[in-house]
Amino acid sequence: MSLIVSWWVVASLILPAVMAAGILLLFRHNLVLSRLASIASGLGLLVVAVVLLMEANGGTIQSYALGNWRAPFGIVLVLDRLSAMMLLLTAVLGLAVLLYAIATGTDRKGWHFHPLFQFQLLGLNGAFLTGDLFNLFVFFEVLLIASYGLMLHGQGATRLKAGVQYVIINLVGSTLFLVAVGLLYGVTGTLNMADLAVRVSAAPAGDQGLIAASLLLLTIVFGLKAALVPLHFWLPGTYAATSGAVAALFAIMTKVGAYSIIRTHTLILGEGAGALAFVAGPWLLPAALLTILVGFIGLLAARGLRDMAAWAVVGSMGTLLSAVSVFTPEAMGAALYYVLHSTLAGAALFLVVDLIASRRAQHDDAIRLAPRFSQIEILSALFFLAAIATVGLPPLSGFVGKLLILDGVRGSPDAVWIWSVILLTTVIGVIAFARAGSMVFWKSASAVGELTALPQRQSGVSLAAAAGLIMALSALTVLAGPVTRYTAATAEQLFNPAGYIHAVLGPQSGGRR
Numbered sequence: 001m002s003l004i005v006s007w008w009v010v011a012s013l014i015l016p017a018v019m020a021a022g023i024l025l026l027f028r029h030n031l032v033l034s035r036l037a038s039i040a041s042g043l044g045l046l047v048v049a050v051v052l053l054m055e056a057n058g059g060t061i062q063s064y065a066l067g068n069w070r071a072p073f074g075i076v077l078v079l080d081r082l083s084a085m086m087l088l089l090t091a092v093l094g095l096a097v098l099l100y101a102i103a104t105g106t107d108r109k110g111w112h113f114h115p116l117f118q119f120q121l122l123g124l125n126g127a128f129l130t131g132d133l134f135n136l137f138v139f140f141e142v143l144l145i146a147s148y149g150l151m152l153h154g155q156g157a158t159r160l161k162a163g164v165q166y167v168i169i170n171l172v173g174s175t176l177f178l179v180a181v182g183l184l185y186g187v188t189g190t191l192n193m194a195d196l197a198v199r200v201s202a203a204p205a206g207d208q209g210l211i212a213a214s215l216l217l218l219t220i221v222f223g224l225k226a227a228l229v230p231l232h233f234w235l236p237g238t239y240a241a242t243s244g245a246v247a248a249l250f251a252i253m254t255k256v257g258a259y260s261i262i263r264t265h266t267l268i269l270g271e272g273a274g275a276l277a278f279v280a281g282p283w284l285l286p287a288a289l290l291t292i293l294v295g296f297i298g299l300l301a302a303r304g305l306r307d308m309a310a311w312a313v314v315g316s317m318g319t320l321l322s323a324v325s326v327f328t329p330e331a332m333g334a335a336l337y338y339v340l341h342s343t344l345a346g347a348a349l350f351l352v353v354d355l356i357a358s359r360r361a362q363h364d365d366a367i368r369l370a371p372r373f374s375q376i377e378i379l380s381a382l383f384f385l386a387a388i389a390t391v392g393l394p395p396l397s398g399f400v401g402k403l404l405i406l407d408g409v410r411g412s413p414d415a416v417w418i419w420s421v422i423l424l425t426t427v428i429g430v431i432a433f434a435r436a437g438s439m440v441f442w443k444s445a446s447a448v449g450e451l452t453a454l455p456q457r458q459s460g461v462s463l464a465a466a467a468g469l470i471m472a473l474s475a476l477t478v479l480a481g482p483v484t485r486y487t488a489a490t491a492e493q494l495f496n497p498a499g500y501i502h503a504v505l506g507p508q509s510g511g512r513r
Helices: 003-026 031-056 081-104 113-129 133-152 159-189 193-201 204-227 234-241 246-266 271-276 282-301 307-324 331-358 377-392 397-408 415-445 460-478 479-495 498-505
Strands: 064-065 074-080
Touching: 003 031, 003 064, 003 074, 003 113, 003 133, 003 282, 031 113, 031 271, 031 282, 064 234, 064 498, 074 113, 074 498, 081 113, 081 246, 081 331, 081 460, 081 479, 113 133, 113 415, 113 479, 133 246, 133 307, 159 193, 159 234, 193 246, 193 498, 204 271, 204 282, 204 498, 234 246, 234 307, 246 307, 246 331, 246 397, 246 479, 282 307, 282 397, 282 415, 282 479, 307 415, 331 377, 331 397, 331 460, 331 479, 377 397, 377 460, 397 415, 397 460, 460 479
Parallel strands: none
Antiparallel strands: 064 074
């Protein structure tokens, strides 16, 4: 990796880490300076992510050895098309959510919001860049610890109850993660993912059973993070209980689990792994289809708008992983486009729902008849756009993403099941959002009652942040051509892991042993 690029890669980790510590030590009693520092960090991360995406778009995979120790003995950060795309997605989402949190005063409802927010970005960026399974665990813990604090930010009995459940479930997941990497290290002697790809492909038959067990256990952990049925039960209550800004940021948390499944299965368990190739595929597809069904049935049964948004995240993860589970470049390219869409759509829906609830009496998000509230016309339009994006109707990117997935899985022997479930649940989603929208906006608009006033400390920035995410979905639709070319090239790169292995273990990687 060239010196200039290495500085940009390291900056994506150093910037949020230093800013989090600086805010905590220097600005913790000054909200204005904390906000300015956090916004500066968000803008800086956006610039860094754009530069790294442009660098990765050339197709060259680059690795950076921290401490100048070469892999597999040292810690490496790896920049390829997939990691660069996820960094940019994190930066865009993080900046939009940060502006919304400041505009609505969410950051003033508890202590240390901005340091926790920056540590969350550090964990996300690190998870997408690391080339080592143990350091993936470390960055998982960083983002999870930060998410504990963000989830409980603002207090409240419901939030505390959901937070305790969230903590316990993720502690179980972390324990299983350690068990899995311990087993894998005991068999292979390494946790560097590129080195694992080499050693797993050359593993003797007697070791393959234990390797398969450890990697399947890892897949279970990643499935827990991705809210894959039957490991999804923690998500609806947690996301519905926390603040709108935090729930919107958490829209990318499940994608970390999906990213980890994609990375480990294409790199370590790809076609070169022989009998272990895509070992989790037969289990992943049925779970993904069940996740779609459970998510959209939950969407239909939800009694509150926040619950609807949370169940929509579950359903979208099933749609994403149903394409991933086919493990072909065509389906993977479609899945990567859907990663971008579903993250932005889920976040936009959470922000719009939070804006609606904040304008109703007692922050009520129930799907029921209620008096008109301020800015009902604007919010009804935003809700309509967020809903059609989430369900996958034209003209927004959800329609493009689902079409790409349906086309990408055509060659799969299970294509009929995938098509049937996705099309059926799309209809269910339309019914669910139509019911909610008609009750909250149309019928409420004609209801007798006093107009609910605009909340204090609200500004146009909060509306702009939500609208900005919907505009990003529109851009994703308009630029579907270049974006899909990028995701298709990313999928091809993933299914040709020799370049990744050479970048990490080859003589040009530099460093000392």
